[in-house]
Amino acid sequence: MSEAVITTDKLTKRFGDFVAVSEISFEVDKGEIFGFLGANGAGKTTAMRMLCGLSIPSSGKATIAGFDVYKQTEQIKKNIGYMSQKFSLYEDLTVLENIRFFGGIYGLTDKQIKTKSDQLINQLGLQQEVKKLVVSLPLGWKQKLSFSVAVLHEPKIVFLDEPTGGVDPVTRRQFWDLIYDAADRGVTIFVTTHYMDEAEYCNRISIMVDGVIKALDTPRKLKDNFHAANMDEVFYELARGAKRSE
Amino acid sequence: MEQNGRAENAVVVRNLVKVYGKEKTAVDHVSFSVKPGEIFGLIGPDGAGKTSIFRVLTTLLLPDGGSATVDGLDVVKDYKQIRNRVGYMPGKFSLYQDLSVEENLNFFATVFDTTVEANYHLIKEIYDQLEPFKKRRAGKLSGGMKQKLALCCALIHKPVVLFLDEPTTGVDPVSRKEFWEMLKQLKTQNITIVVSTPYMDEANMCDEIALIQSGRLLSVDTPGNIVKSYPEQLYAVKADNMHKLLKLLRSYDKVMNSYAFGEFAHVSFKDPQVNISEVTDYLKQEGLADIELRTTAVTIEDSFIKLL
Amino acid sequence: MKQFVIFIRKEFAHVLRDRKTLLILFGMPVVQILIFGFALTSEVKDARIVIMDQARDAASRQIISKIEASRYFEVDKTVRSNQEMKEALKQGDIRLAVIFPANFNYDLVHQNDARIQVIADATDPNNATTLISYINAIIQDYEADFNKTNNVPYRILPEIRFLYNPELKGAPNYVPGVMALVLMLVCVMMTAVSIVKEKETGTMEILLVSPFSPLKIIVAKAVPYLILSLVNVVTILLLSVFVLDLPVNGNIFLLFAESTLFIITCLVIGIFISVKTNTMQVAMLISLMGMMLPTILFSGFMFPIENMPLPLQLISNVIPAKWYYIIVKDIMIKGLGLGAIWKETLILAGITIFMLVISLKSFKIRLS
Known part of the structure; x- marks a missing residue:
C-alpha cells in the first residue's frame, strides 16, 4: 500500500579520508513526516545534500521520487522543495514578488502562480502584507511563508532544514500545522530539528551519530527501546558518545 | 545601596525603550533586575528584543528611553567602567578564525588588561577540554569547541556580570546540556550570568527568567513561580492520530486551549470541574482510538503560550 | 602599551596567515613593475x-x-x-x-x-x-x-x-605611478576590509565592550599595513634600480619620509571607509571604485592632467595620489630635494589631517 519516495542503500559520502556519511540505508513513504536528527556534525547536512541532488554520493544507491541521485539530479530538483532556516526568501523582495519568483523558477504558468499565490496568501492571512518587503515580516511569518513557497510547485518531497529555529512556541505549532496539512495532501516531509518535542510530531525519526544512522523508528518505539521518558533522553543516550562534532 | 562594595542588584533595567528607525520598537518599556550571583534567563523567540537589551546593557547601544545600570553603573554615563566589568558573548561571535585557541585566549586576556594565568581558575574546567587543541586555529574547531573557547574568552578577565546572547542557538541538545553544566559551574564562582535563549526548556536552568515577546516582557519571576501561576489545570492527551486529535480538540466547545506538545496534546478546559470521561467518550465517538488523557505538569513553554 | 603590542601582533597574524592575500600584497608590486617595465621596454636594435x-x-x-x-x-x-x-x-x-x-x-x-x-x-x-x-x-x-x-x-x-619631451612624460614614470597605486590599494583597501571584517564577524562587539580604547583598535589595525607598505616601497625601489636600471636620483630618506606620509594618508582614508561601511563587499567596492579609479585617472600617471578639461583638473587636486606622484617623480627622477616639493608635501599633509579629523568625528564608540 505504501509507496517509498525516498530509498537509500548504503549511501556514503567521503571527503578524502573523512567519511562524512557512512552506508546509510532507509526508506521514506509517501506522505510520511520523517524526522532526521543528529548532533552537530553528525553528517545530516551532507546526507541531505545528496538526497537533494546537490552532492554526488561516493558510493551506495539512492532514489528520490523514483529518480537516481547520480544521474537524474535535474529531475530530482523538479520534484522536491527545499527550505532552510538560513536561506528561505529574498528579504529585499516583497511577499508577492517572492511567490512569483519561486513559482517562476519551478516553471508554473502565470495563471497557476496567480491562483496559487491567492490561495497561499489567504491561508496564511497575509492579505495586508502582500506588498511589504519580506525583511519587515516577523520571523515566524517568514518561516511559514517560506514553507508555503517551498511547496508551491507541489513537490513530492519537501526537505526542511531546521525550519523552526528561534521561532516562538505558538508560531512553531502553526508551522507544524502547515506541515501536517502538506503531509495530508500526500507530500512527504523530510525534516531536521533541534527541538526534541518536534521529533515527537514525526511519524518516524532517524538519529544519526558520527555519519551512521544509530536508530530509526517511530518515536514511541524508540522511547520504549531506550526505556526513555521522552525523545530528549533517547537523543542524549545516542549522541552522548559522539566522537566528532561539526 | 552598596553592600560589600557590590551593588545590591547586578543589573537593573527600568522602562527601557529601544526604537530602530521611525516605528520599529525593539524594546518596549522593559523593566527587570538581576541579583548578584544568579543566572538570569531572557527567554523568547528571535526578534523579541533580546539582543537589543543585551547591547544596551553592554553599552553598545544607547537606550531611547528608560535607564539601566550594570553593577551599579549607568550604561550611558559610566560606559567606560562597565566595559571593564562585563564579559560578553554576542550571538554571532565567531572568534578570530585564523588565530589558534591559545592566541585567541591570550589576545582577549590582554585586551582586557589581564593575563590568562591570573584568572585561570575561572576557566580551568572548560579550558581543560580545549587544552589538547590549543595550537589549533579557532576556525578548525568543532562547533561545540568554538563555543567553549568563546566562553573562556568572555570569562578571562573575571567579569562581574557575564552576558551570553543566545549561546545555544543552533546547537544540538547534547552540547546544549553540556553548556548549561558549565554555566552552573560558573555560578559557584559568584559570577552573575545574564543569558538569552529561544529554547523554552532551558528556562528551568535559570534562577530567574523574563519571558519576552515582541519587545515586551510577558512575565518576570522564578521558573517555579511562573509555572505555579498558570491559571488552569493542564491535561495531556494522546491518541492514535495526532493530527486528527488536534483538529478535534480545537473545534471542541469545552476546550479553552489546545496545542501539540511532544507526543501529547496539551489541553485546558473552560470548566475547571470538567468530566474527563466525557471528553474521552467524545474523542472515541469521533473515531480516535488508544486515547490517553491525564493531568500534567505545566512547563515554561505552556506558560509562554498562555501569556502570548 | 602591552595591549597595543599584542593587538598589533594579532593583526600581523591575520595578515601573515592569509597566504593568498599575502601573495597578492607582495606579488602585486613585483608583477606590476615587471609588466610595466617589460611590456613597455622593447629591446631597441639598430x-x-x-x-x-x-x-x-x-x-x-x-x-x-x-x-x-x-x-x-x-x-x-x-x-x-x-x-x-x-x-x-x-x-x-x-x-x-x-x-x-x-x-x-x-x-x-x-x-x-x-x-x-x-x-x-x-x-x-x-x-x-x-x-x-x-x-x-x-x-x-x-x-x-x-x-x-x-x-x-x-x-x-x-x-x-x-x-620634444624633456620631462620624459610616460613610461619611466610608471615606477612612481605603481608606487602610488600599490600603496593606495594595500593601505586603503586592506585597512578598510580588515576593520569591517571584525564588524561582520562580531568580534568588533567584543572589542568595543572591552576597556581597550576604540581609537587604539583603529590605530593598531593600521600599523601592520604601514609596515607592509614600506616593505612594498623597498621592493619596488629595488626592482626599479636593479631590474629596470632606474636609479633613485634624489635623497632616499626623503623618499621614504614622503612615502610614509602618503601611506598614512591612505590608511586614514581606509579607516574612514571602514567607519562608514558595514560589509566587506561594500568596503572593497568603495576602495576599488572610489580610490583606485581616481588614482589611475587623476594622478597624472596614465593620463596627463594638463590635457584634461578644467573641471577634471580641479578634481585632480583632491586626489592624494597626484601629489605623491609628483613628489616621487621629483625625488626619484629629477633628484630634487625638499625645497622643490614642500608645497606638494604640505598639500598631502593637509589632506591627511582633514581626513583624519572627519574619520575621528564619525568614529563611533557604540554600535549605531
Whole structure:
C-alpha cells in the first residue's frame, strides 16, 4: 500500500579520508513526516545534500521520487522543495514578488502562480502584507511563508532544514500545522530539528551519530527501546558518545 | 545601596525603550533586575528584543528611553567602567578564525588588561577540554569547541556580570546540556550570568527568567513561580492520530486551549470541574482510538503560550 | 602599551596567515613593475643615430667605432653643423645625436675631464632612456679601457638632453605611478576590509565592550599595513634600480619620509571607509571604485592632467595620489630635494589631517 519516495542503500559520502556519511540505508513513504536528527556534525547536512541532488554520493544507491541521485539530479530538483532556516526568501523582495519568483523558477504558468499565490496568501492571512518587503515580516511569518513557497510547485518531497529555529512556541505549532496539512495532501516531509518535542510530531525519526544512522523508528518505539521518558533522553543516550562534532 | 562594595542588584533595567528607525520598537518599556550571583534567563523567540537589551546593557547601544545600570553603573554615563566589568558573548561571535585557541585566549586576556594565568581558575574546567587543541586555529574547531573557547574568552578577565546572547542557538541538545553544566559551574564562582535563549526548556536552568515577546516582557519571576501561576489545570492527551486529535480538540466547545506538545496534546478546559470521561467518550465517538488523557505538569513553554 | 603590542601582533597574524592575500600584497608590486617595465621596454636594435664629431681626434674616433660596432646603433650619417643635426633629428627616424666637442681628446688627456653631448628624441621616452643607457654603457666602457692604461683617473661626462619631451612624460614614470597605486590599494583597501571584517564577524562587539580604547583598535589595525607598505616601497625601489636600471636620483630618506606620509594618508582614508561601511563587499567596492579609479585617472600617471578639461583638473587636486606622484617623480627622477616639493608635501599633509579629523568625528564608540 505504501509507496517509498525516498530509498537509500548504503549511501556514503567521503571527503578524502573523512567519511562524512557512512552506508546509510532507509526508506521514506509517501506522505510520511520523517524526522532526521543528529548532533552537530553528525553528517545530516551532507546526507541531505545528496538526497537533494546537490552532492554526488561516493558510493551506495539512492532514489528520490523514483529518480537516481547520480544521474537524474535535474529531475530530482523538479520534484522536491527545499527550505532552510538560513536561506528561505529574498528579504529585499516583497511577499508577492517572492511567490512569483519561486513559482517562476519551478516553471508554473502565470495563471497557476496567480491562483496559487491567492490561495497561499489567504491561508496564511497575509492579505495586508502582500506588498511589504519580506525583511519587515516577523520571523515566524517568514518561516511559514517560506514553507508555503517551498511547496508551491507541489513537490513530492519537501526537505526542511531546521525550519523552526528561534521561532516562538505558538508560531512553531502553526508551522507544524502547515506541515501536517502538506503531509495530508500526500507530500512527504523530510525534516531536521533541534527541538526534541518536534521529533515527537514525526511519524518516524532517524538519529544519526558520527555519519551512521544509530536508530530509526517511530518515536514511541524508540522511547520504549531506550526505556526513555521522552525523545530528549533517547537523543542524549545516542549522541552522548559522539566522537566528532561539526 | 552598596553592600560589600557590590551593588545590591547586578543589573537593573527600568522602562527601557529601544526604537530602530521611525516605528520599529525593539524594546518596549522593559523593566527587570538581576541579583548578584544568579543566572538570569531572557527567554523568547528571535526578534523579541533580546539582543537589543543585551547591547544596551553592554553599552553598545544607547537606550531611547528608560535607564539601566550594570553593577551599579549607568550604561550611558559610566560606559567606560562597565566595559571593564562585563564579559560578553554576542550571538554571532565567531572568534578570530585564523588565530589558534591559545592566541585567541591570550589576545582577549590582554585586551582586557589581564593575563590568562591570573584568572585561570575561572576557566580551568572548560579550558581543560580545549587544552589538547590549543595550537589549533579557532576556525578548525568543532562547533561545540568554538563555543567553549568563546566562553573562556568572555570569562578571562573575571567579569562581574557575564552576558551570553543566545549561546545555544543552533546547537544540538547534547552540547546544549553540556553548556548549561558549565554555566552552573560558573555560578559557584559568584559570577552573575545574564543569558538569552529561544529554547523554552532551558528556562528551568535559570534562577530567574523574563519571558519576552515582541519587545515586551510577558512575565518576570522564578521558573517555579511562573509555572505555579498558570491559571488552569493542564491535561495531556494522546491518541492514535495526532493530527486528527488536534483538529478535534480545537473545534471542541469545552476546550479553552489546545496545542501539540511532544507526543501529547496539551489541553485546558473552560470548566475547571470538567468530566474527563466525557471528553474521552467524545474523542472515541469521533473515531480516535488508544486515547490517553491525564493531568500534567505545566512547563515554561505552556506558560509562554498562555501569556502570548 | 602591552595591549597595543599584542593587538598589533594579532593583526600581523591575520595578515601573515592569509597566504593568498599575502601573495597578492607582495606579488602585486613585483608583477606590476615587471609588466610595466617589460611590456613597455622593447629591446631597441639598430636605432638610427647621427654623429657630429667636432673633435676628429683619436678618442672621439675610438668611441665612434665602438658605437658603430654596437648592434644597438646604426650610424645614419655624420653631420657637420648644428643646423644639419637639427634637420636630421626632425626627420623623425633619427633617435639620437652624439656630439663630440672640439678638443675632446685634449680635454680628456690634459684636464682629465671631457664631455660628450647626447641629444635624444624623447617622443618615445622609454625608448629614449634605453638608448641613453646604451650610449652611457659604451662611453663608460671606453672610459674604463682608457683608465686602465693611465694612472690618473679620467672622466668622460655625457651631457644628456631630451628633445620634444624633456620631462620624459610616460613610461619611466610608471615606477612612481605603481608606487602610488600599490600603496593606495594595500593601505586603503586592506585597512578598510580588515576593520569591517571584525564588524561582520562580531568580534568588533567584543572589542568595543572591552576597556581597550576604540581609537587604539583603529590605530593598531593600521600599523601592520604601514609596515607592509614600506616593505612594498623597498621592493619596488629595488626592482626599479636593479631590474629596470632606474636609479633613485634624489635623497632616499626623503623618499621614504614622503612615502610614509602618503601611506598614512591612505590608511586614514581606509579607516574612514571602514567607519562608514558595514560589509566587506561594500568596503572593497568603495576602495576599488572610489580610490583606485581616481588614482589611475587623476594622478597624472596614465593620463596627463594638463590635457584634461578644467573641471577634471580641479578634481585632480583632491586626489592624494597626484601629489605623491609628483613628489616621487621629483625625488626619484629629477633628484630634487625638499625645497622643490614642500608645497606638494604640505598639500598631502593637509589632506591627511582633514581626513583624519572627519574619520575621528564619525568614529563611533557604540554600535549605531
